[in-house]
Amino acid sequence: MEDRLEALETKIMSAEDQLDELNRTVWRQQQELDLLREQVRQLAQQVKTIQPGAPNRPEDEIPPHW
Template structure:
């Protein structure tokens, strides 16, 4: 009986360690996701601003003088 109890305590200790490791991994991945989303938003806004500026200064979108 005592041997079974010791085995269960050992398993519990390993499970607690594994849960802590997994928790740290998930937290790190969430930080990476947050950073990637922030970078994506910045890139999206930069692209939109660049596209708007390019559309305004693009001579192909201007009406020719003879019209």
């Protein structure tokens, strides 16, 4: 009986460690997701500010022989 109890305690400790690691992983992923969402928001804002049909700068033009 003692061995079974010890085995169960060991399994519970292992499960708690795994749960803690999963929580840390989820937290890190949430931080990264928040950062990526902010970057996408900023990029979307930049795209909105681009003037459609704005004349190209001469240095951006491709020479006619290309």
